[in-house]
Amino acid sequence: MKPIHKAFAQKYVELGLNGTLAYKSIHPKVSNTTASANAVRLLRSASIQAEIASIQAKICEKSDLTVASVINDLVEVKQRCLQRYPVMRGSGKDRRQVRELVVIPETGDEVLADVWQFDSMGANRSLELLGKHLGAFPNKVELSTPNGIQVETHAYDWSLLTLEEKRTLRTLLAKALRA
Numbered sequence: 171m172k173p174i175h176k177a178f179a180q181k182y183v184e185l186g187l188n189g190t191l192a193y194k195s196i197h198p199k200v201s202n203t204t205a206s207a208n209a210v211r212l213l214r215s216a217s218i219q220a221e222i223a224s225i226q227a228k229i230c231e232k233s234d235l236t237v238a239s240v241i242n243d244l245v246e247v248k249q250r251c252l253q254r255y256p257v258m259r260g261s262g263k264d265r266r267q268v269r270e271l272v273v274i275p276e277t278g279d280e281v282l283a284d285v286w287q288f289d290s291m292g293a294n295r296s297l298e299l300l301g302k303h304l305g306a307f308p309n310k311v312e313l314s315t316p317n318g319i320q321v322e323t324h325a326y327d328w329s330l331l332t333l334e335e336k337r338t339l340r341t342l343l344a345k346a347l348r349a
Contacts, residue, residue: 171217179221189213244296251292257285
C-alpha cells in the first residue's frame with residue numbers, strides 16, 4: 171500500500187470517518203467536490219478498508235474497548251438519561267422547584283404539580299444504538315416480482331456508486347420489472 175493511502179486511512183479514522191476531510195487534509199488545495207469524489211473512490215479499495223479496520227482494531231485494543239463495554243456504557247447512559255430531575259428556578263435561598271397548574275382529565279380539577287424533566291435525546295440515541303446492535307431495525311427488505319421471484323435488498327449508500335454503475339443498475343432493474 172502506498173504511504174499516501176495509509177495516511178488517508180489514518181486521517182479518515184482520526185477525523186471521525188469523514189472521507190472528504192481526510193482527503194483534504196492530505197491534499198489541501200483540492201475542492202470539496204474533488205475531495206469527496208476521490209475519498210469515495212479510495213474508500214472502495216479493499217486494501218484501504220483493511221487498513222482502516224486495522225487502525226480501528228488497534229485503537230480498540232489500546233483503549234480496552236470491547237462491544238460488551240460499549241453496550242454496558244450505552245445501557246448506563248440510557249438509565250441516567252431516563253432519570254427524572256426537578257426543573258428549578260431562582261438561586262440561593264430562593265431556589266425552588268417549578269410548579270405548574272395541571273388539569274386532571276377525569277375530574278376537570280386544577281392542581282399544582284411539580285415539574286420534572288429528563289434527557290430524552292440522550293436516552294433515544296442510546297436506545298437507537300442498542301436497538302441497531304440487537305438487530306431491532308433490520309437493514310434488509312424482501313421484495314417479490316410479479317412472477318414470484320424473491321429479491322432481497324440491503325441498505326446501501328447509493329452515493330458510493332459511480333454514474334455508470336447507477337445506469338447499469340437502473341437498466342437491470344427495468345429488465346427485471348419487465349420480466
